[in-house]
Amino acid sequence: MSIGTNELTIKMVISAWESYFQRVNKLFQNLTDDQLQKQVAPGRNTGTYLLGHLTAVTDGMLPLLGFGEKLYPELDKIFLDSPDASGHKMPSLAELRNYWKTVNDKLSESIKSMKPEEWFTRHSAVSAEDFEKEPHRNKLNIIINRTNHQSWHYGQLLFLQPGAE
């Protein structure tokens, strides 16, 4: 196995994740609490819900990638299993902003500690038997898919900002 080419590919995938994380993070920082409480489009999710949703999805990456347990498993019921305005009591925006930072700090540190070959091992949601047949279901693939998921919602969150595309 050529660590050279693999390390390059890993770098490309991680860089794409970081690049979109930076964009989303900057957007969340720039949006006021008032802006976040608005729906991104009429009848659609609020910025607050999407902040909680992306935090819960990123938190879920920790166990998938072998980086430890979820830090805020209580978010799943509100932001993954239920739609916006489900009636579940949401944490405050100050709390959500803090959770967002904490899970992303933890993920970012853990990513830095990964050895190249570990990215090609199976993630925790696939069995050893299935992984034998489907070796693409590895940890690096989680990053690829979660980057696209984050980009998807990034495009929507932009609508909370006047004049953005």
Added chain:
Amino acid sequence: MSIGTNELTIKMVISAWESYFQRVNKLFQNLTDDQLQKQVAPGRNTGTYLLGHLTAVTDGMLPLLGFGEKLYPELDKIFLDSPDASGHKMPSLAELRNYWKTVNDKLSESIKSMKPEEWFTRHSAVSAEDFEKEPHRNKLNIIINRTNHQSWHYGQLLFLQPGAE
């Protein structure tokens, strides 16, 4: 160089592209002309503009990846260099749907013909000198970045469909 691990990574990146292409493509097929002519959110791009925009971006991947010249270079002025409602005359929706299919068919066929090692060669917008220093600016990286770009607009286009997230 281990073709084994490289082929796996290439497969992961291409699969992610195809997966999002299928989603976007299905959405464009499901949306009526009337729906596409609407803005995805108040004051934002129309579905028609985004169809032209994604077609132009995908068309631009052909020369970047060495698959030939752009098929519809005339789209750039309308859908890349100008915002929506710029006053430029747009092709009809029937034409745009046809261009979308044609560029994606061409891209898809060309991707199938690529040899694994070719994905790690430089794309046409980076000089040989720069590529020496920044080997991640290769063809595979174009796919990673364009997948995220397509996901971004996919999230927005969903708003044209009632009840989508």
